[in-house]
Amino acid sequence: MGSCISSPAKSGAHKKYKELKPVTPKSSGEFNVTPRKSSVAFRSVTVIANPTPSNIFDKYRFGKELGRGEFGITHRCFEIETDEAFACKTIAKSKLRTEIDIEDVRREVEIMRHMPKHPNIVSFREAYEDKDAVYLVMELCEGGELFDKIVCKGHYTERAAAKVTKTIVEVCKVCHEHGVIHRDLKPENFLFADASENSQLKAIDFGLSIFFEPGQRFSEIVGSPYYMAPEILRRNYGPEVDVWSAGVILYILLCGVPPFWAENEEGIAQAIIRGNVDFERDPWQKVSEEAKELVKNMLDPNPYSRLTVQEVLENPWIQNTDQVRNVSLGENVRMRIKQFSMMNKFKKKALRVVAENLPNEQIDKIKEMFDMMDKDKNGTLTFEELKDGLRMIGHPIPDPDVQMLMDAADSRRKRHTKLNDQVIQDIIFDVDLDKDGRISFDEFKAMMKTGMDWKMASRPIL
Structure with a gap:
């Protein structure tokens, strides 16, 4: 579904749910907006339980668009009383065409409410609903996407990859301890809180997440092709899929390309099922054996022998990130990450x-x-x-x-x-x-x- 967004127009998009009528700019690039009556007669449906009992436009002033997702458009917004900035995702009811769509939004709100306050998870503030849309107000992350910041650094090291991976797996741990499988861990779903050097990396999107009980298995094929575990494709999976996705991200961080690559989604799926992971190409000869071994064990095709979240966090390479070598992995890695990131953004733009x-x-x-x-x-x-x-x-x-x-x-x-x-x-x-x-x-x-x-x-x- 998409949550707090800071980069312009990411993810596949739609027309706006309704026109937002700009009023006098408060400052450069920011506008007050008020809802304008839509010409479409939406069916009357209640999506979320216990929304904030008031009109969102009485409390928040909407600013510029930050990004778009499958159902929602995210704007910067400001609490009128304090002028504090937040992100608000507006989900048009006109886009919710099936009961499954409605349940997806309902579950996203329930999960965001359920998740605890955590420095690496975007904070949820409140949810509103009116006849036209659902509005999710949350923490504003302005530091950019994970890969974008890597590209801007000018060089990238194994230590940096270890620190990022530790954060992602810690998010997995929090999710699993609270009975949630994320199901869509990927670089685009992690944003930095701000532009500072030591900014917190935050998970922002729980749109495909699901509640689970110990031992429960799922069959829906969901997620993003590059990051799907083989058991998702076989329609029989549990929380172990999140470790696999984190392992794919780590592989990309270390060499710049995904471990399973093909010209289309079907080819990617077949490559995942085959499970052949290349550790021979440049720059793997520069990567430590400890890092390679961790990647291999996170990408174990058997979910029952794959490392658990706790085992990853206890791995010395992850546990002692300050001792991981800080030598650059080379300009090629940074450029490959840049190309991979740009290709994904371009494809999404073309597809919409x-x-x-x-x-x-x-x-x-x-x-x-x-x-x-x-x-x-x-x-x-x-x-x-x-x-x-x-x-x-x-x-x-x-x-x-x-x-x-x-x-x-x-x-x-x-x-x-x-x-x-x-x-x-x-x-x-x-x-x-x-x-x-x-x-x-x-x-x-x-x-x-x-x-x-x-x-x-x-x-x-x-």
Whole structure:
């Protein structure tokens, strides 16, 4: 679902739930906003239990947009009485199209209320609800994403990787001790509280988290492809999946690329099931044996022999982070992390461009756009038709971010074209539910109405 957000427009996005009418700016970049009546008649549904019994706009002044997620838009907001800054995620009820969607939001609020105060978990303040939306007010994190800060440092060391991993696993421990499996540990879900050198790293997103009892197993396929444990793909898992995800993050921190890589989600899933982890490529020869051994044991494909959260925290490499060597892992690691981070942000941007072009209620306009893209008028969109269609609506896939990415990674222009084509292929893979290699009108309509940041809940990959 997404929680406290500090970087601009991250995660897949949708149109705003309603227009926010800007009033007189209080200071540069900040605006007071008031809700404007929506033209859409939402069904009357109560989402959360015990919301704060008042109008959020009477207590908070909304500022600039900070980011967007699958259902929500996050704004900076200010408590009117104190002028203290917070983050507020607005979840439009118009986006909650199924009982599962409603239950996801309800559970997210329950989990955030349930989690204890902790220096590495974003603090939840209060929740509001009106006929149009649910509003989650929480701590504002302004220090940027985990990978972004690594890239800015100029060099990266094994000691730094150990400290970050210790924080992430400590978050796992708190979750598990309070009966919660996070299920979506990834670098984008960790933000720094502020821009200071020693800023706290905080977990910000509990949108896919779930309550569990000891011994309970789950079957829904949820999470982000690179970080999924093999038992999630096999639909039989418990809290051990969080250790796996933390191990994937550690692998990336040490070498700059994910351990399981492929051209699409299906290929990533197959690589995870095969379980072959490369410790030969550069810079693994520079990494200590202690660090490599820890990664191997966190990425044990057998959840029952995989290290537990407590065993990871008791590992000497994690327990004694100040003694881990502080030698740079090399510029290549930093550049790979930068490229990996930029690629993810670009893909998310590309995956949302179609969904951002029309509001949900304009079905006739959706049909018009589909017909415009469907050149041969056979009722489906091919790879080339979708690619040309994106260009026609003003969103050609070549993008300044991609240009910078490819210039940093490789000067050969042919790789630029290959990257652009892969993004189109990924869109088709995600939207093409019957896997015939084409997008039907019904699939296109679902994409337009739901948006492109598809949750993978209960969707078989293999």
